[in-house]
Amino acid sequence: MSADKVAPPPPSPTPPPPSRPRPRPVEFCKGVNGLDKVVLRESRGSSAEVYLYGGQVTSWKNDHGEELLFVSSKSIFKPPKAIRGGIPICFPQFSNHGSLEQHGFARNRVWSIDNDPAPLPTNSTSKACVDLIFKPSDDDLKIWPHSFEFRLRVALGPGGDLMLTSRIRNTDAKPFTFTFAYHTYFSVSDISEVRVEGLETLDYLDNLQNKERFTEQGDAITFESEVDKVYLSTPTKIAILDHEKKRTFVIRKDGLPDAVVWNPWDKKAKAMADFGDDEYKHMLCVEPASIEKTITLKPGEEWRGRQELSAVPSSYCSGQLDPRKVLQGC
Numbered sequence: 436m437s438a439d440k441v442a443p444p445p446p447s448p449t450p451p452p453p454s455r456p457r458p459r460p461v462e463f464c465k466g467v468n469g470l471d472k473v474v475l476r477e478s479r480g481s482s483a484e485v486y487l488y489g490g491q492v493t494s495w496k497n498d499h500g501e502e503l504l505f506v507s508s509k510s511i512f513k514p515p516k517a518i519r520g521g522i523p524i525c526f527p528q529f530s531n532h533g534s535l536e537q538h539g540f541a542r543n544r545v546w547s548i549d550n551d552p553a554p555l556p557t558n559s560t561s562k563a564c565v566d567l568i569f570k571p572s573d574d575d576l577k578i579w580p581h582s583f584e585f586r587l588r589v590a591l592g593p594g595g596d597l598m599l600t601s602r603i604r605n606t607d608a609k610p611f612t613f614t615f616a617y618h619t620y621f622s623v624s625d626i627s628e629v630r631v632e633g634l635e636t637l638d639y640l641d642n643l644q645n646k647e648r649f650t651e652q653g654d655a656i657t658f659e660s661e662v663d664k665v666y667l668s669t670p671t672k673i674a675i676l677d678h679e680k681k682r683t684f685v686i687r688k689d690g691l692p693d694a695v696v697w698n699p700w701d702k703k704a705k706a707m708a709d710f711g712d713d714e715y716k717h718m719l720c721v722e723p724a725s726i727e728k729t730i731t732l733k734p735g736e737e738w739r740g741r742q743e744l745s746a747v748p749s750s751y752c753s754g755q756l757d758p759r760k761v762l763q764g765c
Protein backbone atom coordinates (compact mmCIF):
# COMPACT_ATOMS: atom_id res chain seq x y z
CA MET A 436 0.00 0.00 0.00
CA SER A 437 1.50 3.25 -1.06
CA ALA A 438 1.23 5.96 1.45
CA ASP A 439 -0.52 9.04 0.15
CA LYS A 440 1.55 12.14 0.27
CA VAL A 441 0.01 14.51 2.75
CA ALA A 442 0.66 18.19 2.17
CA PRO A 443 2.19 19.87 5.24
CA PRO A 444 -0.29 22.03 7.11
CA PRO A 445 -0.13 25.68 6.10
CA PRO A 446 1.95 27.76 8.49
CA SER A 447 -0.24 29.22 11.17
CA PRO A 448 -0.56 32.98 10.78
CA THR A 449 1.83 34.94 12.99
CA PRO A 450 -0.18 36.30 15.89
CA PRO A 451 -0.32 40.09 15.95
CA PRO A 452 1.99 41.67 18.52
CA PRO A 453 0.19 42.13 21.84
CA SER A 454 -1.34 45.57 21.72
CA ARG A 455 -0.52 47.85 24.64
CA PRO A 456 -3.60 48.14 26.86
CA ARG A 457 -5.26 51.48 26.24
CA PRO A 458 -5.35 53.57 29.41
CA ARG A 459 -8.80 53.86 30.85
CA PRO A 460 -9.88 57.49 30.23
CA VAL A 461 -11.66 57.75 33.59
CA GLU A 462 -10.75 55.81 36.71
CA PHE A 463 -12.25 56.10 40.18
CA CYS A 464 -9.84 55.30 43.00
CA LYS A 465 -8.54 56.36 46.41
CA GLY A 466 -6.05 59.14 46.94
CA VAL A 467 -4.15 60.45 49.96
CA ASN A 468 -5.77 59.48 53.29
CA GLY A 469 -8.29 57.29 51.44
CA LEU A 470 -10.05 60.30 49.90
CA ASP A 471 -11.94 59.52 46.68
CA LYS A 472 -10.34 60.73 43.52
CA VAL A 473 -10.87 60.49 39.79
CA VAL A 474 -7.98 60.03 37.37
CA LEU A 475 -8.40 61.25 33.79
CA ARG A 476 -6.05 59.93 31.10
CA GLU A 477 -5.81 61.06 27.52
CA SER A 478 -4.55 58.55 24.93
CA ARG A 479 -1.38 60.56 24.13
CA GLY A 480 -0.28 60.34 27.75
CA SER A 481 -1.47 63.47 29.56
CA SER A 482 -3.46 63.04 32.77
CA ALA A 483 -5.28 64.86 35.54
CA GLU A 484 -6.55 63.99 39.02
CA VAL A 485 -9.62 65.38 40.74
CA TYR A 486 -10.50 64.89 44.41
CA LEU A 487 -14.16 64.74 45.37
CA TYR A 488 -13.02 66.62 48.49
CA GLY A 489 -13.35 70.21 47.31
CA GLY A 490 -14.10 69.16 43.72
CA GLN A 491 -10.44 69.95 43.45
CA VAL A 492 -8.02 69.21 40.62
CA THR A 493 -4.74 68.20 42.27
CA SER A 494 -2.67 67.10 39.29
CA TRP A 495 -2.31 67.93 35.61
CA LYS A 496 0.51 66.23 33.74
CA ASN A 497 1.62 66.63 30.15
CA ASP A 498 2.32 63.70 27.82
CA HIS A 499 5.90 63.48 29.21
CA GLY A 500 4.45 62.90 32.68
CA GLU A 501 5.64 66.32 33.93
CA GLU A 502 3.48 67.84 36.67
CA LEU A 503 2.18 71.28 35.68
CA LEU A 504 0.33 72.23 38.86
CA PHE A 505 1.81 72.91 42.28
CA VAL A 506 0.62 70.99 45.33
CA SER A 507 2.45 71.62 48.59
CA SER A 508 4.39 68.73 50.09
CA LYS A 509 2.88 69.91 53.41
CA SER A 510 -0.69 69.78 52.16
CA ILE A 511 -2.87 68.05 54.75
CA PHE A 512 -5.54 66.25 52.64
CA LYS A 513 -7.89 66.09 55.58
CA PRO A 514 -11.17 67.93 56.16
CA PRO A 515 -11.80 70.66 57.16
CA LYS A 516 -8.53 72.08 55.79
CA ALA A 517 -8.63 72.70 52.03
CA ILE A 518 -5.98 70.95 49.94
CA ARG A 519 -3.06 73.37 49.46
CA GLY A 520 -2.47 73.45 45.73
CA GLY A 521 -3.98 72.31 42.46
CA ILE A 522 -7.17 74.20 41.64
CA PRO A 523 -9.32 74.96 44.71
CA ILE A 524 -12.76 76.35 43.90
CA CYS A 525 -13.49 79.58 45.78
CA PHE A 526 -17.28 79.81 46.16
CA PRO A 527 -19.58 81.43 47.23
CA GLN A 528 -17.01 83.96 48.42
CA PHE A 529 -13.56 84.90 47.24
CA SER A 530 -11.03 85.49 50.06
CA ASN A 531 -12.46 87.65 52.86
CA HIS A 532 -14.76 89.68 50.57
CA GLY A 533 -17.79 88.93 52.78
CA SER A 534 -18.79 87.37 56.07
CA LEU A 535 -18.19 83.69 55.19
CA GLU A 536 -15.03 81.72 55.90
CA GLN A 537 -12.01 82.62 53.71
CA HIS A 538 -12.66 81.57 50.07
CA GLY A 539 -16.13 80.16 50.92
CA PHE A 540 -16.97 76.56 51.72
CA ALA A 541 -17.04 74.70 48.37
CA ARG A 542 -13.33 73.89 48.69
CA ASN A 543 -13.78 71.92 51.87
CA ARG A 544 -16.94 69.97 51.17
CA VAL A 545 -17.19 66.52 49.64
CA TRP A 546 -18.63 66.75 46.12
CA SER A 547 -20.44 63.89 44.29
CA ILE A 548 -20.12 62.38 40.85
CA ASP A 549 -22.84 63.79 38.61
CA ASN A 550 -24.06 60.75 36.69
CA ASP A 551 -26.68 62.65 34.77
CA PRO A 552 -25.06 65.96 33.81
CA ALA A 553 -27.10 68.43 31.79
CA PRO A 554 -25.59 68.63 28.29
CA LEU A 555 -22.91 71.23 27.76
CA PRO A 556 -22.01 72.64 24.36
CA THR A 557 -18.38 71.67 23.94
CA ASN A 558 -16.04 71.36 20.99
CA SER A 559 -14.00 68.68 22.73
CA THR A 560 -14.58 65.02 21.96
CA SER A 561 -12.53 63.96 24.97
CA LYS A 562 -13.56 60.86 26.84
CA ALA A 563 -11.24 61.88 29.67
CA CYS A 564 -13.89 63.91 31.40
CA VAL A 565 -15.75 63.86 34.71
CA ASP A 566 -18.80 65.74 35.98
CA LEU A 567 -19.11 66.61 39.66
CA ILE A 568 -21.94 68.18 41.59
CA PHE A 569 -22.14 70.02 44.89
CA LYS A 570 -25.42 70.87 46.63
CA PRO A 571 -25.48 72.56 50.03
CA SER A 572 -26.26 70.43 53.08
CA ASP A 573 -28.65 71.59 55.82
CA ASP A 574 -25.61 72.80 57.77
CA ASP A 575 -24.34 74.74 54.73
CA LEU A 576 -27.76 76.37 54.41
CA LYS A 577 -27.39 77.64 57.97
CA ILE A 578 -24.13 79.36 56.98
CA TRP A 579 -25.36 80.61 53.59
CA PRO A 580 -29.16 80.34 53.26
CA HIS A 581 -29.40 79.82 49.49
CA SER A 582 -30.03 76.55 47.71
CA PHE A 583 -28.04 75.95 44.54
CA GLU A 584 -26.62 73.23 42.31
CA PHE A 585 -22.97 73.64 41.41
CA ARG A 586 -21.89 71.44 38.48
CA LEU A 587 -18.23 71.18 37.61
CA ARG A 588 -16.94 69.48 34.48
CA VAL A 589 -13.22 68.67 34.32
CA ALA A 590 -11.99 67.51 30.91
CA LEU A 591 -8.65 66.80 29.28
CA GLY A 592 -8.47 67.75 25.62
CA PRO A 593 -6.73 65.57 23.02
CA GLY A 594 -3.63 67.81 23.15
CA GLY A 595 -3.53 67.68 26.96
CA ASP A 596 -5.35 70.97 27.63
CA LEU A 597 -7.20 71.04 30.94
CA MET A 598 -10.71 72.50 30.86
CA LEU A 599 -12.86 73.35 33.87
CA THR A 600 -16.44 74.47 33.40
CA SER A 601 -18.54 75.56 36.37
CA ARG A 602 -22.29 75.94 36.21
CA ILE A 603 -24.11 77.35 39.21
CA ARG A 604 -27.91 77.26 39.23
CA ASN A 605 -30.13 79.09 41.66
CA THR A 606 -32.60 76.47 42.91
CA ASP A 607 -33.93 78.82 45.58
CA ALA A 608 -37.04 80.98 45.65
CA LYS A 609 -35.05 84.22 46.02
CA PRO A 610 -32.00 85.71 44.27
CA PHE A 611 -28.46 85.31 45.64
CA THR A 612 -25.12 86.95 44.99
CA PHE A 613 -21.65 85.41 45.06
CA THR A 614 -18.02 85.82 44.08
CA PHE A 615 -15.92 83.07 42.54
CA ALA A 616 -12.35 82.05 41.64
CA TYR A 617 -10.45 79.12 40.17
CA HIS A 618 -7.53 79.39 42.60
CA THR A 619 -5.05 77.82 40.16
CA TYR A 620 -1.56 77.00 41.54
CA PHE A 621 0.90 76.68 38.64
CA SER A 622 4.18 74.86 39.10
CA VAL A 623 7.14 77.04 38.04
CA SER A 624 10.88 76.39 38.05
CA ASP A 625 11.89 79.59 39.81
CA ILE A 626 9.51 82.44 40.59
CA SER A 627 12.21 85.06 39.94
CA GLU A 628 12.47 83.78 36.33
CA VAL A 629 8.75 83.98 35.64
CA ARG A 630 6.79 86.65 33.82
CA VAL A 631 3.04 87.13 33.42
CA GLU A 632 1.73 88.76 30.25
CA GLY A 633 -1.74 90.13 29.61
CA LEU A 634 -2.20 92.13 32.81
CA GLU A 635 0.17 95.05 32.20
CA THR A 636 -1.39 98.55 32.42
CA LEU A 637 -4.56 97.19 34.07
CA ASP A 638 -6.16 98.40 37.29
CA TYR A 639 -5.92 96.13 40.32
CA LEU A 640 -7.01 95.96 43.93
CA ASP A 641 -4.03 95.36 46.19
CA ASN A 642 -4.91 92.93 48.97
CA LEU A 643 -1.68 93.94 50.72
CA GLN A 644 -2.86 97.57 50.85
CA ASN A 645 -6.44 97.36 52.12
CA LYS A 646 -7.79 96.44 48.66
CA GLU A 647 -6.89 99.91 47.39
CA ARG A 648 -7.08 100.42 43.64
CA PHE A 649 -3.90 101.06 41.60
CA THR A 650 -2.88 100.91 37.94
CA GLU A 651 -0.13 98.48 36.88
CA GLN A 652 2.80 100.32 35.36
CA GLY A 653 5.36 99.12 32.86
CA ASP A 654 5.80 95.89 30.99
CA ALA A 655 5.00 92.31 31.89
CA ILE A 656 4.68 91.39 35.54
CA THR A 657 7.71 89.86 37.29
CA PHE A 658 8.21 88.79 40.91
CA GLU A 659 10.65 89.83 43.61
CA SER A 660 8.44 90.00 46.72
CA GLU A 661 5.01 89.01 48.05
CA VAL A 662 2.14 89.77 45.66
CA ASP A 663 -1.61 89.55 46.24
CA LYS A 664 -3.51 91.54 43.61
CA VAL A 665 -6.93 91.31 41.99
CA TYR A 666 -6.53 92.54 38.39
CA LEU A 667 -9.77 93.95 37.01
CA SER A 668 -11.42 93.62 33.59
CA THR A 669 -8.68 91.34 32.33
CA PRO A 670 -8.40 89.93 28.80
CA THR A 671 -9.67 86.41 28.06
CA LYS A 672 -6.07 85.18 27.61
CA ILE A 673 -3.21 85.45 30.08
CA ALA A 674 0.23 83.86 29.71
CA ILE A 675 2.76 82.75 32.32
CA LEU A 676 6.25 82.47 30.83
CA ASP A 677 8.68 80.20 32.65
CA HIS A 678 12.09 80.94 31.12
CA GLU A 679 14.02 78.24 32.92
CA LYS A 680 11.54 75.49 32.01
CA LYS A 681 11.12 76.96 28.51
CA ARG A 682 7.40 76.55 29.06
CA THR A 683 4.46 78.91 28.70
CA PHE A 684 1.12 78.40 30.34
CA VAL A 685 -1.77 79.95 28.48
CA ILE A 686 -4.94 80.59 30.45
CA ARG A 687 -8.11 81.16 28.45
CA LYS A 688 -11.17 82.13 30.41
CA ASP A 689 -14.79 82.94 29.94
CA GLY A 690 -17.29 84.58 32.30
CA LEU A 691 -14.47 85.50 34.68
CA PRO A 692 -13.45 89.16 34.23
CA ASP A 693 -10.89 89.35 37.06
CA ALA A 694 -7.58 87.57 37.66
CA VAL A 695 -5.90 87.23 41.04
CA VAL A 696 -2.11 86.95 41.15
CA TRP A 697 -0.73 85.56 44.41
CA ASN A 698 2.62 84.45 45.75
CA PRO A 699 3.09 84.45 49.54
CA TRP A 700 6.90 84.88 49.38
CA ASP A 701 9.15 83.87 52.28
CA LYS A 702 7.55 85.33 55.44
CA LYS A 703 3.97 84.24 54.69
CA ALA A 704 5.22 80.87 53.46
CA LYS A 705 6.81 80.28 56.88
CA ALA A 706 3.59 81.30 58.62
CA MET A 707 1.46 78.72 56.73
CA ALA A 708 1.41 75.29 58.40
CA ASP A 709 0.51 73.50 55.16
CA PHE A 710 3.15 75.14 52.95
CA GLY A 711 6.90 74.48 52.84
CA ASP A 712 9.22 77.38 53.74
CA ASP A 713 10.85 77.49 50.29
CA GLU A 714 7.93 76.31 48.18
CA TYR A 715 6.95 79.86 47.23
CA LYS A 716 9.86 79.75 44.78
CA HIS A 717 8.17 77.02 42.76
CA MET A 718 4.57 78.19 42.50
CA LEU A 719 2.47 81.03 41.23
CA CYS A 720 -1.27 81.43 41.54
CA VAL A 721 -3.07 83.10 38.66
CA GLU A 722 -6.76 82.82 39.40
CA PRO A 723 -9.53 83.54 36.88
CA ALA A 724 -12.25 85.10 39.01
CA SER A 725 -15.31 87.26 39.33
CA ILE A 726 -14.77 89.41 42.39
CA GLU A 727 -15.23 93.11 41.79
CA LYS A 728 -18.38 92.44 39.78
CA THR A 729 -20.36 90.12 41.99
CA ILE A 730 -22.70 87.65 40.28
CA THR A 731 -26.41 87.68 41.06
CA LEU A 732 -28.68 84.82 40.03
CA LYS A 733 -32.46 85.03 40.11
CA PRO A 734 -34.42 81.84 40.92
CA GLY A 735 -33.91 79.32 38.10
CA GLU A 736 -31.00 81.25 36.53
CA GLU A 737 -27.63 79.65 35.79
CA TRP A 738 -24.13 81.18 35.63
CA ARG A 739 -21.25 79.64 33.75
CA GLY A 740 -17.51 80.26 34.25
CA ARG A 741 -14.78 78.45 32.38
CA GLN A 742 -11.01 78.22 32.41
CA GLU A 743 -8.90 76.35 29.89
CA LEU A 744 -5.21 75.75 30.53
CA SER A 745 -2.53 74.85 27.98
CA ALA A 746 1.18 74.34 28.51
CA VAL A 747 3.28 74.96 25.41
CA PRO A 748 7.04 75.07 24.77
CA SER A 749 8.33 78.64 24.98
CA SER A 750 9.06 79.31 21.39
CA TYR A 751 6.59 81.92 22.45
CA CYS A 752 7.21 85.53 21.47
CA SER A 753 6.76 88.07 24.19
CA GLY A 754 3.64 90.14 23.77
CA GLN A 755 1.98 87.82 21.26
CA LEU A 756 -1.11 86.44 22.87
CA ASP A 757 -2.49 85.00 19.65
CA PRO A 758 -3.01 81.31 20.56
CA ARG A 759 -2.09 80.16 17.02
CA LYS A 760 1.25 81.92 17.36
CA VAL A 761 1.67 80.45 20.82
CA LEU A 762 1.02 76.94 19.57
CA GLN A 763 2.93 77.15 16.30
CA GLY A 764 5.87 79.24 17.46
CA CYS A 765 6.63 82.67 16.05
Ligand SMILES: O=P(O)(O)OC[C@H]1O[C@@H](O)[C@H](O)[C@@H](O)[C@@H]1O
Pocket residue numbers: 530537538618642663664695697722
Ligand atom coordinates in the same frame (compact mmCIF):
# COMPACT_ATOMS: atom_id res chain seq x y z
O1 LIG B 1 -4.57 80.37 52.62
P1 LIG B 1 -5.78 80.43 51.71
O2 LIG B 1 -7.06 80.66 52.45
O3 LIG B 1 -5.86 79.25 50.82
O4 LIG B 1 -5.57 81.71 50.79
C1 LIG B 1 -4.41 81.86 50.08
C2 LIG B 1 -4.43 83.20 49.32
O5 LIG B 1 -5.38 83.10 48.28
C3 LIG B 1 -5.37 84.23 47.41
O6 LIG B 1 -6.33 84.01 46.41
C4 LIG B 1 -5.73 85.46 48.17
O7 LIG B 1 -5.69 86.58 47.31
C5 LIG B 1 -4.75 85.64 49.33
O8 LIG B 1 -5.10 86.78 50.09
C6 LIG B 1 -4.73 84.41 50.20
O9 LIG B 1 -3.72 84.55 51.19
